[in-house]
Amino acid sequence: MKHSRNSVTSIEVAKLAGVSQSSVSRAFSHEGPVSVKTRRKVLDAARKLGYQPNAMARSLITRRTSMVGMVIANVHNNPFYTEVLDLLSRKFQKLGQKVMLFIVNRDQNLDDILPQLLEYQVEGILVTAATLSSTMAEECERWGRPVAMINRYVPGVHASWFCCANYEGGKMVAKLLLDANHQRPAFLAGSEDTTTSIDRERGFMEILNQEKVEALREIGEYTYQDAYDAAIRLLDRKDPPDAIFCANDIMALGVMDAAKNGLGLKIPEEVSIIGFDDIPMSSWSSYSLTTVRQPIQRMVDASVEELLNRIENPEREPLQEVIPGELVIRGSARMPGGLSSGWVISQDR
Amino acid sequence: MKHSRNSVTSIEVAKLAGVSQSSVSRAFSHEGPVSVKTRRKVLDAARKLGYQPNAMARSLITRRTSMVGMVIANVHNNPFYTEVLDLLSRKFQKLGQKVMLFIVNRDQNLDDILPQLLEYQVEGILVTAATLSSTMAEECERWGRPVAMINRYVPGVHASWFCCANYEGGKMVAKLLLDANHQRPAFLAGSEDTTTSIDRERGFMEILNQEKVEALREIGEYTYQDAYDAAIRLLDRKDPPDAIFCANDIMALGVMDAAKNGLGLKIPEEVSIIGFDDIPMSSWSSYSLTTVRQPIQRMVDASVEELLNRIENPEREPLQEVIPGELVIRGSARMPGGLSSGWVISQDR
DNA sequence: TATGTTAATGAAAAGGTATTCATAATTTAG
DNA sequence: CTAAATTATGAATACCTTTTCATTAACATA
Numbered sequence A, B: 001m002k003h004s005r006n007s008v009t010s011i012e013v014a015k016l017a018g019v020s021q022s023s024v025s026r027a028f029s030h031e032g033p034v035s036v037k038t039r040r041k042v043l044d045a046a047r048k049l050g051y052q053p054n055a056m057a058r059s060l061i062t063r064r065t066s067m068v069g070m071v072i073a074n075v076h077n078n079p080f081y082t083e084v085l086d087l088l089s090r091k092f093q094k095l096g097q098k099v100m101l102f103i104v105n106r107d108q109n110l111d112d113i114l115p116q117l118l119e120y121q122v123e124g125i126l127v128t129a130a131t132l133s134s135t136m137a138e139e140c141e142r143w144g145r146p147v148a149m150i151n152r153y154v155p156g157v158h159a160s161w162f163c164c165a166n167y168e169g170g171k172m173v174a175k176l177l178l179d180a181n182h183q184r185p186a187f188l189a190g191s192e193d194t195t196t197s198i199d200r201e202r203g204f205m206e207i208l209n210q211e212k213v214e215a216l217r218e219i220g221e222y223t224y225q226d227a228y229d230a231a232i233r234l235l236d237r238k239d240p241p242d243a244i245f246c247a248n249d250i251m252a253l254g255v256m257d258a259a260k261n262g263l264g265l266k267i268p269e270e271v272s273i274i275g276f277d278d279i280p281m282s283s284w285s286s287y288s289l290t291t292v293r294q295p296i297q298r299m300v301d302a303s304v305e306e307l308l309n310r311i312e313n314p315e316r317e318p319l320q321e322v323i324p325g326e327l328v329i330r331g332s333a334r335m336p337g338g339l340s341s342g343w344v345i346s347q348d349r
Numbered sequence C: 001t002a003t004g005t006t007a008a009t010g011a012a013a014a015g016g017t018a019t020t021c022a023t024a025a026t027t028t029a030g
Numbered sequence D: 001c002t003a004a005a006t007t008a009t010g011a012a013t014a015c016c017t018t019t020t021c022a023t024t025a026a027c028a029t030a
Helices: A010-017 A021-029 A036-049 A055-062 A079-094 A114-119 A134-142 A166-179 A195-210 A224-235 A249-262 A296-312 B010-017 B021-029 B036-049 B055-062 B079-094 B114-119 B134-142 B166-179 B195-210 B224-235 B249-262 B296-312
Strands: A067-073 A098-104 A124-128 A147-150 A160-164 A185-189 A216-219 A243-246 A272-277 A290-293 A320-323 A326-328 B067-073 B098-104 B124-128 B147-150 B160-164 B185-189 B216-219 B243-246 B272-277 B290-293 B320-323 B326-328
Touching (some): A010 A036, A021 A036, A055 B055, A067 A079, A079 A098, A079 A124, A079 A249, A079 B079, A079 B098, A098 A114, A098 B079, A114 A134, A124 A296, A134 A147, A160 A195, A166 A243, A166 A290, A166 A326, A185 A195, A185 A224, A224 A249, A243 A249, A249 A272, B010 B021, B010 B036, B021 B036, B079 B249, B124 B296, B134 B147, B147 B296, B160 B166, B166 B195, B166 B290, B166 B326, B185 B195, B185 B224, B216 B224, B224 B249, B243 B249, B249 B272, B296 B320
Parallel strands (some): A067 A098, A067 A124, A124 A147, A147 A160, A160 A320, A185 A216, A185 A243, A243 A272, A272 A290, B067 B098, B067 B124, B124 B147, B147 B160, B160 B320, B185 B216, B185 B243, B243 B272, B272 B290
Antiparallel strands (some): A098 B098, A290 A326, B290 B326
């Protein structure tokens, strides 16, 4: 026999089990008192009919859905966010939350996504690699739907966010390059309008300026190909840089390919390359990229826990945190003479 | 003012607009007749109150949710499935479907996922890179929840599926290698229990057997690292292979790194490497991997359309399709002398 | 045994919408 | 200008749960 849709209701189960519908509900929801005898009867009947409580009906009365919205960009062209997506999803699952997923473009306006999320009564929204406008975030929060962001923040917004210490990361890289006696560094920006790229550059430039070192600059739009092209432009000048700090790893890999295979340069002898993220490919022997590892697990854990926390306690004020990254020294950048010079060399994972 | 949860109902809107609740519903659902005047009044009031229809309540009565379940594995360690996830999600979005996402392990049992999907009344389920047991699939279908799979099938199962022509792909690769005069090919399997790996190997071996060519064999579990290790074992023997066909690209990249950087071999002069998938990295200049491109866009389009189609027409029989892949000739495999020999050389995307 | 407590049960209401049906308003045809 | 047909509206119902409340059964205490 073929059921057109799942039409088995608690009433039918009740009938078969010879109890009231209320008892069926109690047997399933672990709330309220049920005798072991009726529970058994109910579960037997339910199994026989293939009954399953209807989450929609339940949510209508409990006003809880156990659903969260997840908005993520850049998932296909940056393995870092693939990993974030993976970890987020699994963490939510483990904590009993259902995930409603929206994949967007980095620069996409979320104004048409939000209504859908709210319509479906998600209890909270997690945004990463995309930016929720300040007004939109306020709107969500005002309706009791907490928002948490990863690696993105909006000044003064009433929402939680968790970022890698991008500014400090940029500083670390600059110090490393100067210590290793680089004379002519360059910065390869991601997208001009992302705080991640901006902050990494700010930290980087801050140190260089202190030492009165000027830096070249190009834009790679956070993609392999744009970075490859930018690297060619950069390295093909009469006065090429001797080091390139890229706003993320995927660009750094593009730059390495451009330098090595495009222009036949030796890395790190002729040019040092440093990235940011520490995606899996950075440790591959073809690249061996020196980079700043983002504390991805901690960012994920913190943001999920914070989000669920604020769902349970709506009065709680949103939390924001900057979590330090760590330098991962591999082979793509020349090292300071001593090497001992106090650098923390992180192990590969 | 802070609303505890979204508590604005159609009744409040009706009150403010001075119409009945029914009219509010009609104004929003584009069903039934509404005069332009009342529609305007309703929408005005709704905007003022920040009203949004409650999808849970709606689904309860319409018995439709516009939600589909998406179960995907391997998303973090195989860029191919990252892209599938991305395309699937966007396609569903474009067609007005909400996606409930579950990320699982390849070998994970889906028995605990399914009840959750059914509980939340998804109207269909799309599974990729994971396997739904035959009985589970039947169960879903029996309750009117169509199932579609990408790159996975279960013999005799009553579900839709769309696969790349893995068997034929394996044959193509074998022919190419033989034509280019390779004497000692090897196959690097993914996971032993996946039809993708099995079918690719079957096609590959079929041609080799025809020509009485024996092949070496190793297992790489579909990961870069395992493949790297397997390649070392393979290439470090006294009688190493002169070609390695890998069950997917990510393994092929591991094999290339092992050969080039681990053992100092020249590719393709000393060993040819061929992959399967055509992930973005395969076209990077450090690899330039010859591979079989999966028709990812077509598989995604077909499976989504088929799933929605069967949701609308539950009586329709599930459709299955094998879609041919195409050989992408790059630089990681020695070519037949003529090169003209009739090979379709695909352009990079 | 009588009485007071606690546990178990069922009837009924509530949650927010879509939809049916009957009625009212409007338009069209004659 | 009336009758007929059409369109717009509102009241009431249904969707499937959870939960409250009142009632009954079971149990323990004196």
